[in-house]
Amino acid sequence: MNETFVLTRIGDSVRVDIRGPRNGGATAPVTVASSDLPTFVAERELDAEGGAGPRWVWDDTTRWYPSLLESGVRVRRCLDLRLSHDILRRSPHVDPGLLVGASSAEWEAMDPVELAGPALFAWHEHDEPLDSLAEFDRQQAALAASTKRDPLGLLLAAESSGALVAAEIAHAGLPLREALHERMLTTLIGPRPLPGARPELLEQLLPVIRGALGAPDLNPDSPKSLLRALRAAGLDVTDTRAWNLRQLDHPAVGPILEYKKLLRLANANGWRWLDTWVRDGRYRPNFLPGGTVTGRWAAHGGGALSFPAQIRSSVVADDGWKFVVADVAQLEPRVLAALSTDLAMAEAASESDLYEGMVKRGAVATRKEAKLGMLGAMYGSTSGEGGRMVTRMTRLYPRAFGFVEEAARAGERAEVVETFLGRASPAPTGRWTLALGDLPADDAGRDRDRRKWGRFTRNYVVQGSGAEWTLCWIATLRNLLWQLDGAGELTDRPHLVFFLHDEVLIHTPAALAEETILAVRRAAAEATRVMFGTFPIDFPLDVAIVDSWAEGDSRAFLLDAEDEDPDLEADLASPR
DNA sequence: GATGCTAGCGCC
């Protein structure tokens, strides 16, 4: 039976309201002691073996699933009412009145529970527990009445699966060898310093920098005093950004850049990071599904989503285990081609490298131009080579480039834009939205803000739809991984241990690594089918079986590759 | 002493 179980916590017990697949109507609720819940859930999952499985409806995955996982219980499906409330409330295709009811304000204000890290403390539940059944019924009614019922329903399911993945990643943790990390730190910045002291190798760079600038008291940790010292030394700079310093020809530049790089490592992923976020060979950040407006995940704790390439060599699979690392090549351009049904761009995307595909078809002269043009279209470049390429490529791919252009125009009109499945952008609140169409021609500030919002909505439709594809990917993947020939609980089988926007890491027994690769590919194909149906678009994956994340890092490879410019992103990020 | 902001840099 694929029944729906709606869980509401009441004191030390849980009220379970059961909705059958056909009757839709209420049956008498069951009351389960909280301590018996894992058994109750496990039995229902077992009963439904083979089918899609029961669906567990709860207020918030972070308040339910971690303890189930601790008890060794995995679920196949859930509906996270907190996340779905947020999506439905923002959708212009949902009647907001249907979502209003008891505790509306509490549903709006609910935050996820942080499970990892130094701030861990017990959360206080509401005195009056939120009634999940009432909220579920409201959401179902709102969904049923929506003109975008099917895509929104898919989005809610994918978002909820993402919440399950996030909890499972937190449960399993990313394998990270403290000893390796410490050795790397010691080599690069010196042994663990005393509290408050500068690491040894930074200390050694200090006199070099001070000497070269003739500033004996300079503290290069302070951008302000560094800027002062640079200008006092006769250098024409307005900030201390590494990219700008690199343009200068001065003996202080090399040591300063080296210092900044090591300081960054020490601050972001040094000894304190290790102490705080890594325990018993596992790094456990808090992933927050739906944590950003576009639907990409956010993360708290240890900078999980900016895990530097430099330290990925510390991420090593357990003995007898492997990592399967997979990332999507040019996710967002491919999503854009499908969003806009641009057949010419989709045709170029049949190549494993979309940009090369454009070059091969004579659209542009070089891979770099293709990339500049695509990124320019998705981010809103108007000047420089990016801007020029956008103009040229608009003629070649009018549907795709027109699609993002229209999203930008809509944003500038203060309209809400949507992702492919219907996640709506927030309404703008800036002053420029007032008296729209009645702007003084010389109001440069408002004009700038309006264009800035247009760049946001332009990017929103692509970034948000890309996030939806990856949600569908990992949602399918977690189920396929469970069906592999494993046994035992989650961490005894192939399981996801990291998710980075368009890249996944799976920790798998070595014997199942090849099968895991097949699962990753099948999941990608399924995500494409579910999202885009028969539209001819490919999402090729780069997949590798590795012992260390560093081996599977395409950037590490690209640094040696002749045909790729590793500084291209930096070029884009810099003025001129 | 706590809090909020900025600069700068990491990731996608």
Next chain:
DNA sequence: AAAGGGCGCTAGCATC
């Protein structure tokens, strides 16, 4: 004249 999106994190610094 110049004009790219989304994030998190840290230290320094200003402020209360």
